[in-house]
Amino acid sequence: MPESNDKTELLRDQIIRSYDSKTPLVIQAGNSKSFYGRDVEGESLLLAGHQGILSYQASELVITARSGTRLSELESALDEHGQQLAFEPPLHTDQATLGGAIASGLSGPARAFRGAARDFVLGAKIINGKGELMQFGGQVMKNVAGYDVSRLMVGAQGTLGVLTEISLKVLPKTEAETTLAFDVDAAQGHQWLRDWLHQGQPITASCHYQGTLSVRLSSTANSIAQAYKKMGGEMASGGLWPQLRHQTHPYFQQDHLWRLSLPPSTSIHNEDKQLIEWGGALRWKASNSELFEQARRLHGHATRYTLRAASTQQIFQPLQASMLAIQKRIKHAFDPRNILNPNRLYQEL
């Protein structure tokens, strides 16, 4: 008999056993994002074989798949119908899965313009820390019945529940895409970007690095031609965007890299050797010292982001006491025995 691609019952059994024995579980699928969080000690809960696209109808703009489905498989299915995951989740390796993309909540260059992973989640099936299989949200565009538990799972890294199935809204690809490059310093470049965005130019990605501002336009061919006339710049190859999306760009390979998520208009100092995306809202910076306090003062937050093994250090911005308290209570509501990826996000969660 061929091995089934539906491992839901096996996953449930293991979680129930772990609940009974209070054994912590390390949730793993493609293992391409192990760097993005603190080390977890425990028994492995493997999702890699739990795979398959369950439903996809292009006219619905919705795809539903098991969490262990590889993103590459999902994207080629969408590609056949000229559709895409508009939030551009990173594939750090070709093993990257849908479950990992949603659990990490990471989104690529288009995020500031088209939305983040959490914006495209319509529904999810999860197994909570008691081994209960539950379904929230659905496959429709609008659904306000009950709390939005499926979106709550995005970025929770499995600490509230193990994702088994996910429904995402997908979008049509645009007719055309062009990259424009400008020789300009970062501060001036971001002023231009703000003006263009305010004008409603069809921008879907931006990057400033080493004196060059790159801007991606996605729309109909006529509309892009119209925008080019207004914006100027040099036509450039679009090769930069996959490098940023999948973080294969050389800038991401350095140690002591920090991810700063800031209000887009936060002032930019040209002498900083940063790589800036998302119209100014995402700034990558190498630093030997912690940047949590600096990010907080700028009304944003910092993440330690080294594409290596997980760490025992503080990865994510420390939470305020009242926020941490409520997050602990939410964790307890889903995982009362603290067995799902314990301490992955914070030592206390």
Next chain:
Amino acid sequence: MNTSSPDRKPIIRCLQKILPTASVLHDAEDLRPYECDGLSAYQQVPMVVVLPETVEQIEHILTFCTKQQIPVVARGAGTGLSGGALPLENGILISLARFNRILKVDIENRTAVVQPGVRNLAISDAVSQHGLYYAPDPSSQIACSIGGNVAENAGGVHCLKYGLTVHNITRLEVITMRGEHLTIGGDALDSPGYDLLALMTGSEGLLGIITEITVKLLPTPKAANVILASFADVATAGQAVSNVIADGILPAGLELMDNAAIGAADDFVNAGYPRDAAAILLCEIDGTDAEVADQLAQAQQVLSRSGATEIRVAEDEQQRARFWAGRKAAFPAVGRLSPDYYCMDGTIPRHQIADVLTRISELSDEYGLPIVNVFHAGDGNLHPLILYDANIEGELERTEELGGRILEICVEAGGTITGEHGVGMEKINQMCFQFNEQELLQFHAIKQAFDPDGLLNPGKGIPTLHRCAEFGAMHVHHGQLPHPELERF
């Protein structure tokens, strides 16, 4: 209720220490306006209404209520359609009407910081001079408050392209029943830890009181135009909706009206609709000039291929406004057809539209109650309007039963009982169909993390298992008794 009940007096006295005397309403005539929200079928006069003006006052009210174990209901503009702001006889109603200021407009970051009582449309009005607007546009946007929009995760005509409230806010200031202040989300595009912004949005006032909101602003599209396509039957129009989306067009709005709605709207505002059509689609395209020109042409081709009997593109801004005026006036227009109507809010996968509309029409015949359809077809969000007369004995009850059956059809079709109006008081029984007991218990566990005493808007949104058991006892679903493990009473 007995408004002079003696145990109310010490509570009123304590509230008068927190708030100016005039901000604590307790006379029967002052309380009466608060007895219902936009769903007037449910009415209950609250024990007391308070009108705080500062965050500190809200905090003190909540900690006082926690200490005294008094339930609390928050109310914005009172336009909600599911009874979410229905007061409690033994509870305090907090009106956020005085939190009505726009605190900051940040052009550089394209955001605005607003208080929860600010009207939805007032935000766009305040920023239009900068070429910006706030995208979610529920049909009550002239009156509804942004705080209520967050509580319900309100949608509108434009959500297929621009998203719901949850996609258009970045930060909330919240106070819990215990008086904790939480900053949820922030000024950056994402925030660390769990996504409580998503959890709060659409939580129907069960988790905390929202005191401040940062909303995203979008640049007003350079161009927009609308196509009016007529169809000889509703099913063909439903199929055309799917075809437009499958062709790669993302309309800013895609609305369907059936023949009864067309006639009513045309009588009301003289929209110039084709009155003999079985259904019309309004397909709005917006974006840059070139985008709009390209996609209008593409959409016309698809609609024509999909069997439209007539296709009209608005020739100028006036005609566009007229086409939309009919759609926007459709609910009040239908109100003239019948003494009362009941608006449903089920959402289904788009490819089920034709099928579900046929089943709704069969149910309409079975119950002898006319149903008018005018809805957000692009989202699959149905708004069947059941026409009835509340003065006819038993007709409201039959209407509610018919409504319940329509919602069950939506769930069976892979959809949901509510797309944008919320569960509130109205659809609390139907929640028992959509969720099993483990899921309901998980909801209650979340509620407990925020409000361990269950004092915020109790009885709304999430049913207790006992309620589901009681409901199930009178309503057997597919011959299966829901929650057979529970005792019946």
